[in-house]
Amino acid sequence: KAGVTQTPRYLIKTRGQQVTLSCSPISGHRSVSWYQQTPGQGLQFLFEYFSETQRNKGNFPGRFSGRQFSNSRSEMNVSTLELGDSALYLCASSQGTGGTEAFFGQGTRLTVV
Amino acid sequence: GENVEQHPSTLSVQEGDSAVIKCTYSDSASNYFPWYKQELGKRPQLIIDIRSNVGEKKDQRIAVTLNKTAKHFSLHITETQPEDSAVYFCAASGGGTALIFGKGTTLSVSS
Secondary structure, eight states, X not given: OXXXXXXXXXXXXXXXXXXXXXXEOOTTOOEEEEEEEETTTEEEXXXXXXXXXXXXXXXXXXXXXXXXXXXXXXXXXXXXXXXXXXXXEEEEEXXXXXXXXXXXXXXXXXXXX | OOOEXXXXXXXXXXXXXXXXXXXXXSOTTOOXXXXXXXXTTXXXXXXEEEETTOSEEEETTEEEEEETTXXXXXEEEOSOOGGGXXXXXXXEBSSTTOOEEOOOEEEEEEO
């Protein structure tokens, strides 16, 4: 079974631009969650999608948004990029019910210059 | 919302010693507590988890304990080996699949 796939692996963007990251979950998994990882703040929850609906949202500004498609693939978008948005963005997929293992992708390394 | 505190932030042990990492959570509705290990440059991987209806769970050299009353849970690694060196994250979840993570513990095992 293929694992969680994130594209692209690396991105360099300029302040003010916007970016879209993609996550393909494990086949059969209906839930995708997104996390921002930085050295100072660790892993911070961004949002969670289940069956195309946002089920939960973390404490991030409205510049961060996401969506999930009918095939469970998910995208997240960051508009008006700031230097502080530089981070590793990880997505995790799971079957969708609480208390089940979340499998992480390898992440997208975003650098904002 | 949920808040997870993790201690210590760094931990250095000799090979063969035990290591203990502790976490506390704030939301009494949380009912799922996984632990992830992240090696340098790699993705986080689940090493053990526990649900709120269980007080302790063990898998070979790794064990997790949960005290619902005190809202804290701990990871115990016995007979540590150099390959146990990594960053360990605890997390809590109250429903759905969103995980709220602690800030991580960097474990160094020297031989």
